[in-house]
Amino acid sequence: MSWVLSTSPESLVLEVLTPEADASGEIALRYRYRELDGDRTLELTEHVTLPDSPHGPDESAGSSDADGARTPSARLLRLLALAAAPSYYKACVPATIAVPDGLTPLERRFLTAVIGHGLGEFAFRNDVPRALTPTIEAPDLDEVAPVEDSAGDPVRPLVAVGGGKDSVVTIEALRAMGPATGVEPTLFSVNSYAPIEATARAAGLPLVVARRRLDPALFALNDAGALNGHVPVTAVNSVVGLLVAERLGLDAVVFSNEASSSFGNVTWQGVEVNHQWSKGIEFERLLAEAAAGGAARYFSFLRPLTELAIMRRFGQLRDYHPVFTSCNRAFHLDPSRRRLWCGECPKCHFVFLCLSPFVPRAELEAIFGGRDLFADPAQREGFMELLNAGGRMKPFECVGEPDECRAALTLTQRHPDWVGHPFLADPEVAACLVDDVVVERAFAFHDDHLLPASYEKAARALL
Numbered sequence: 001m002s003w004v005l006s007t008s009p010e011s012l013v014l015e016v017l018t019p020e021a022d023a024s025g026e027i028a029l030r031y032r033y034r035e036l037d038g039d040r041t042l043e044l045t046e047h048v049t050l051p052d053s054p055h056g057p058d059e060s061a062g063s064s065d066a067d068g069a070r071t072p073s074a075r076l077l078r079l080l081a082l083a084a085a086p087s088y089y090k091a092c093v094p095a096t097i098a099v100p101d102g103l104t105p106l107e108r109r110f111l112t113a114v115i116g117h118g119l120g121e122f123a124f125r126n127d128v129p130r131a132l133t134p135t136i137e138a139p140d141l142d143e144v145a146p147v148e149d150s151a152g153d154p155v156r157p158l159v160a161v162g163g164g165k166d167s168v169v170t171i172e173a174l175r176a177m178g179p180a181t182g183v184e185p186t187l188f189s190v191n192s193y194a195p196i197e198a199t200a201r202a203a204g205l206p207l208v209v210a211r212r213r214l215d216p217a218l219f220a221l222n223d224a225g226a227l228n229g230h231v232p233v234t235a236v237n238s239v240v241g242l243l244v245a246e247r248l249g250l251d252a253v254v255f256s257n258e259a260s261s262s263f264g265n266v267t268w269q270g271v272e273v274n275h276q277w278s279k280g281i282e283f284e285r286l287l288a289e290a291a292a293g294g295a296a297r298y299f300s301f302l303r304p305l306t307e308l309a310i311m312r313r314f315g316q317l318r319d320y321h322p323v324f325t326s327c328n329r330a331f332h333l334d335p336s337r338r339r340l341w342c343g344e345c346p347k348c349h350f351v352f353l354c355l356s357p358f359v360p361r362a363e364l365e366a367i368f369g370g371r372d373l374f375a376d377p378a379q380r381e382g383f384m385e386l387l388n389a390g391g392r393m394k395p396f397e398c399v400g401e402p403d404e405c406r407a408a409l410t411l412t413q414r415h416p417d418w419v420g421h422p423f424l425a426d427p428e429v430a431a432c433l434v435d436d437v438v439v440e441r442a443f444a445f446h447d448d449h450l451l452p453a454s455y456e457k458a459a460r461a462l463l
C-alpha cells in the first residue's frame with residue numbers, strides 16, 4: 001500500500017465514494033486513492049455505528065423502512081463522508097479530490113472549507129500550503145430547495161459531551177431551562193472515554209454513544225511515514241450528532257463551542273490558521289445551513305460566551321470537578337495511551353490559570369492531582385504563551401484569547417488564596433496584568449450566534 005506515499009501528488013487522486021448505511025445504524029464511509037497514469041488503487045473505509053435510543057425504539061423518528069427500522073438520510077451521509085475525508089486526504093495530499101457522485105453548491109463549499117480551513121494547522125506545521133487548495137473534481141448537482149426550520153424552539157436537544165468543562169456548563173443550563181420550556185436533554189458522544197462517562201453519570205442524564213473506527217490502513221500509512229497532523233474533528237463529531245438526532249427523533253444538536261474558538265493562532269500565506277476552526281462560527285453557519293430543514297437544528301449553546309465566563313460558571317458546578325478532564329491526553333484513540341490531567345500541556349495550563357480566580361486554591365490543586373502548576377518552573381513557558389508575553393504565539397490547542405488569560409491572571413492576583421505567590425511576582429508575569437476595562441470585556445456577551453430565543457435567554461442568564 002505504501003506506493004501511495006511514493007507517487008507524486010499530481011499523479012494521485014483521492015475519491016470520496018458513495019457512503020453506505022443500513023437501518024441498523026451501521027455506516028461505511030468509503031475513500032479510494034487512484035493512480036492517474038496507472039491502475040493501482042487503495043481503498044479505505046471508515047465505520048460509524050449510530051446508537052439506538054436509550055428509551056427503546058422510537059417509531060416516530062427518522063424515515064421509516066417497511067420494517068419500522070430507520071436508515072440515515074442521504075443528505076447527512078454525504079456530509080459525513082465529506083467531513084471525514086481530511087483524515088485520509090492529509091496522508092498523501094493528492095493534487096485532486098474527486099467526488100464522482102457530484103456535489104451541490106453547498107456541499108462544494110463545505111468540502112472546500114473543511115480542507116481549506118480545517119487543515120490549516122496541518123498545512124502550516126508541515127509547510128505544505130498546497131494542501132489547502134486541492135482541485136475538487138465533481139459533477140455539479142442542483143441544490144436541494146432551502147427549507148425553513150420549524151418556528152418553535154427545540155425541546156429535545158442532543159447535547160455533545162466532550163468530558164471537559166464546556167459541555168458541563170451547557171448540560172446544567174439546559175437542565176435549568178426544563179421547567180419553563182419543557183427542554184429535555186439527551187447526552188451524546190463519539191466513542192467512549194472515562195471523563196465523558198463520568199460526566200454523564202454526574203449529570204444523571206441518558207448518554208448515547210456513537211462508535212467511529214478509522215481505517216487501520218491509515219495507521220499503517222502513518223507508520224510508513226505519511227504526512228500527519230491535526231484534522232477538524234469537531235466537524236466529524238457534529239455531523240455524527242446530526243445523524244444520531246435524526247435516528248432518535250431529537251430536534252437539535254447542541255455543541256458547546258465558545259466565542260473564543262472563532263479566533264485563529266497565526267496568519268500564514270494569507271490564511272488564518274485556527275486549530276479550532278471547526279469549533280468556530282464559520283463552520284457552525286456552514287453546517288447549520290447544510291442541515292436546515294432536516295430533523296434537527298445545529299447550534300452551539302456557548303457561542304455568545306467567552307472562555308472566562310464559562311470558567312466562572314463551571315467553578316460553581318462543584319459536583320463535576322472530580323470527574324471532568326479538559327486535557328486531550330485523556331482522548332487518544334488507543335486506550336493504553338490515555339492519561340488524566342498531564343499537567344504540562346496548553347489545556348492543563350489554560351484550565352489551571354482560568355479556574356484559579358473561581359475555585360478555591362486547594363480544590364484547584366486537587367483537580368490537578370495535588371499539583372500547583374504556577375509553582376513548577378517547567379510550566380512557566382506554557383503560561384507565557386497563553387498570556388502572549390513578549391508576542392509569543394497562541395498554542396495549537398483549544399485555549400482562549402490572550403486577553404482572557406490576562407484577565408484571569410489579574411483576578412487571580414487580586415484573590416486572597418494567591419497573595420504572595422512567587423509566580424505572580426515574576427516581572428514578566430506581572431507585566432501581563434490588565435486594567436478593569438479588559439477584565440470586563442473578557443466577560444462580554446457576543447451577539448454573533450445561532451441560538452433560538454429561549455436558549456439565548458438561558459445563555460444570557462449565565463453572565
Ligand SMILES: CC(=O)N[C@H]1[C@@H](OP(=O)(O)OP(=O)(O)OC[C@H]2O[C@@H](n3ccc(=O)[nH]c3=O)[C@H](O)[C@@H]2O)O[C@H](CO)[C@@H](O)[C@@H]1O[C@H](C)C(=O)N[C@@H](C)C(=O)N[C@@H](CCC(=O)O)C(=O)O
Pocket residue numbers: 087088214218222228229230231232233234235236275276277278279328329330331332333334397398
Ligand atoms: C487525543 C489527541 O490530542 N489527538 C491528537 C494527536 O493525535 P495522536 O496521534 O496523539 O492520538 P489520536 O487522537 O489517538 O490519533 C491517532 C492517529 O489517528 C489520526 N486521526 C485521529 C482522528 C481523526 O479524526 N483522524 C485522524 O487521522 C491522528 O492523526 C493520529 O495519527 O495529534 C494529532 C495530530 O496533530 C491530532 O489530530 C489528534 O487530534 C484528534 C483528531 C482529536 O480527536 N483531538 C481532539 C481531542 C481535539 O483536538 N479536540 C479539539 C477540538 C478542535 C477541533 O475540532 O479541531 C481540541 O480540544 O483542541
Ligand SMILES: Nc1ncnc2c1ncn2[C@@H]1O[C@H](COP(=O)(O)OP(=O)(O)OP(=O)(O)O)[C@@H](O)[C@H]1O
Pocket residue numbers: 160161162163164165166167168188189190191234237254255256257279325326327398
Ligand atoms: N468525543 C466527543 N463526542 C462528542 N462531542 C465531543 C467529543 N469531544 C468533544 N466534543 C464536543 O466538541 C466540542 C468541543 O470540545 P471541547 O474539548 O472544546 O469541549 P469540552 O470537552 O466540553 O470542554 P474543554 O474545553 O474543557 O475540553 C464540545 O461541544 C464538546 O462537547
